[in-house]
Amino acid sequence: MPLLSIDQAPFQNSFADALRADPLRNLQPRQVPGYHYSPVTPTAVPDPRLLAWADEVGELLGLSRPPERGPAVDVLGGNLVTPSMKPFAARYGGHQFGSWAGQLGDGRALALGELPGTDGRSWEIQLKGAGPTPYSRRADGRAVLRSSVREFLCSEAMHHLGVPTTRALSLVATGDEVVRDMFYNGNARPEPGAVVARVAPSFVRFGNFQILAAHGEIEQLRELADFVIRGYYPELGAPAPEVYLRWFQEISRRTAVMVAHWMTVGFVHGVMNTDNMSILGLTIDYGPYGWLEPYDPDWTPNTTDFATHRYAFGQQPRVALWNLMMLAQALGPLVPDVQQLRPALDEYVAVFNLTRQQLTRRKLGLTAEQPDDAALLEALPAALAATQVDMTIFFRQLAQAVPALLAPGADEAGTLEPVLTAAAYSELGLDLQPLREWLTGYAARLRQEPAAPAEIRAGMLGANPKYVLRNYLAQQAIEAAEQGDLSVLHRLQQVLRRPFDEQPEHEELAARRPAWAASKPGCATLSCSS
Template sequence: MSISTQSLEQAPFQNSFVEELKGEASRNKNPRQVPGYHYSRIEPTPVRDPHLLAWSDDLGGFLGLARPEERGPAVNALAGNLVTESMKPFAARYGGHQFGHWAGQLGDGRAISLGELTAVDGSTWEIQLKGAGPTPYSRRADGRAVLRSSLREFLCSEAMYYLGVPTTRALSLVGTGDKVVRDMFYNGNAQEEPGAVVARVAPTFIRFGNFQMMAVAGEKDNLRALADYVIKHHYPELGEPSPEVYMRWFEEVCRRTAVMIAHWMSVGFVHGVMNTDNMSILGLTIDYGPYGWLEPYELDWTPNTTDFSSRRYAFGQQPQVALWNLYQLARAIAPLVHEPEALRGSLDQYTKTLAETQHAMMLRKLGLTELNQEEDRALIEGLHEAMAESQVDMTIFFRRLSHAAPALIASSENQNALFQEIVQAASYGTSPEGEQMLHQWLQRYTDRLHQESADPEAIRESMLSANPKYVLRNYLAQQAIEAAETGDLSVLNRLMEVLKTPFAEQPEHDELATKRPDWARTKAGCATLSCSS
């Protein structure tokens, strides 16, 4: 059955956030405090030459939208140059803890939501333009975004979706024809860069920080109205809002957040800036800034240069930081419940859900069914220790292990050779001690594999479906950026297609599944980044 599509500028937008919550309508773009409101009505600032650079066909089709021409009304709307009659654009007000410290009012400083569209399945999705110009929440910034960061967000949003990670999506990447001045590493070396706007898509972009802002400002009515809105539109199965429903809602937010973090840890994803204003109330990965994937397996690795001194948001810290952020959300919504102390039970549920989900995911990555929980937990813990000691590439290690599983089960004669092949393929130059530790773990794993009753080929196929071959390594994204800045979109388009099926072999693209090259270890954008965008 074919599904009819329409051009974006013809699509009918709904505006539940604007119509059901409290907003200011002054349209004043000057940076300022906006007490008493959930949002500010504001229109995007037009750009000089909007032109389409990339489009997500799958997401566009799901939203019932036709792929636009390179230039035209639809792209004008995606850049912020055209606001249709059914759009009621706004910027949301929120606050947040940044690197553990309360930062006060933050808000959508360069993101402007156009409204909501109804997808082909009847669900509603908010369309938000990032880089669309100043808002009252821009503080000292210009409300713009550069191609570098916009391309990274576009690619990673879709790559995470195809990996099966809970995430916001990205519909389009539009070049603006304007230059934006940015200091990439905050080292006094500001330069002009090409500007861009990314259209990102989610059921809602409401964050923990939206609730924190209302609570800190003492706006209890606004706090309750926001919670009621979220429950009505995004957690309707919980029933009519009440103190008891707020409790169940918080527990579900904790559960979803735990599942999201478990997914991050299972694929080696590092968000890089887990401030409370970057935490989705739906448990979705949101705000792709200085992210990265583990290459050498290091628990204290962070891609964010701003975080180098404390490593608060390093890979191994993510589970604990998410719990800390949920605690801040609990403090914010405490005025809505009869017994705030009872919210702690949901925080315990987060910890329990995270542990159970991570364990189940690791068993699947290893091709194992639960036989002895205590022994299997020890095996998994031993793997984390061995990978950390040997600093193997996490993605390559699990992929090679998947392919090797039948041979490990079939024969003991060539085990050492198989072990060595796996280690060498994934190693960035491990120490003899690290290599020995990994060999010892592989022997334990082989012994455990022999206890499985499933066909070895079935185990291999199951593992391949859980261990991606392709992830968006920073150096791959940087290559796409550098090409796009010269007008060559082929690298971006190729990456986009490959990352749609990250678990497939796609042998013609093998070079995109190799270890990070030596030249990329210290090159700007290829290993670490800042929050500059």
């Protein structure tokens, strides 16, 4: 079928058609009890201009790449609503940093509707930064270019790493300026505005159910659960108490798989509030995220989290379980006894541990299980933390070293020392001996593998990316884009589409974090400000 321009595409509106709409049509901040969403209209901007486009997402949606300006970009920037669209902002609540925050909702995002994908599924398109909604509270509903570049790049980078995630279709400059205080320290300044069109089968979150349960809106709770089950979990059967139990178990399983992927690529979400948890087990809401560079389980990129490190890298599995417990409480009215949901939480733990183990075994090239494998795998995180090597570079260099390591009469120390040297942050002055000792045991274990060295190496290279979206790379793309140079953004976008390939012409994008980036805002520290 020929590709369509988005302004000509026939939108569907299953969420808006099936669920309860706020009868008011104004954008004034307010509580919206009793309803699932508020109909809204995006607020026009002066000069929408296309900055970046994800060709693969466009093709998935049957959409053609638009020119820099025109009706399609008017849609993507919020200046044009076509007749088939029913734009809305969803109502939800959530626990933020462990405390109940009450009503939150889509304060700077709104859904245009859904388009049928070439994969047979429907995909919701949501504009982030398209103006105020009833859930904007004291904010303006806008987004700045720096956060929009980060969301656009990371959504697609995570997909190509194989991590369950929402997607991003486009990045559009708005032609206006948005005032933001990046670190909430009294230094507000105007920044260029932007809108990201992000894409997912659904953007329903844990918090959509929490707000309904918190207000005792049990019929609305059931309606939303039934909508999600029928639309996105049809294999579970028609909604019923026993199906709600199986559904929560599947949510728990998907969440476990997602977080296991985060942990094995070194991704730190940064703000795992319950309103930032997808009911489909997708990574959602790319705000103050980061990648581990020095391997530090206690690292968080989020300045708001510096006091407690609640959302630090090493805490993510535990926090996801806590968030599932909060969702279980919200779903309690749908089942005879809320304790019936507890086995799903045990399932989360089991699936997370198994998935992380399987993914780590792939990273290490271990296929045939041996009795001592569990101890070897369990010792690895502590060895990495003690030495704080660059996680991405360490695993990639280890894969490259396998043929030499397994060669007859190999110089084990001479082969492995360059792996450590390449991955170590020498300025940290840390002792690499704990990881040397672990590598000695790993080398002995690897020699028990039945596969040929070249086969092991190929499998490891396919599991250990060379390129990830390091914060300093994203910041370089942002700074260039703010000066009107999109080449850095476009280059990074293309390289991250093939994170496991060597791409020698882009070698410098796989480099260890430079010393200057260790403390630079946007590289080492971020906030929720966007």
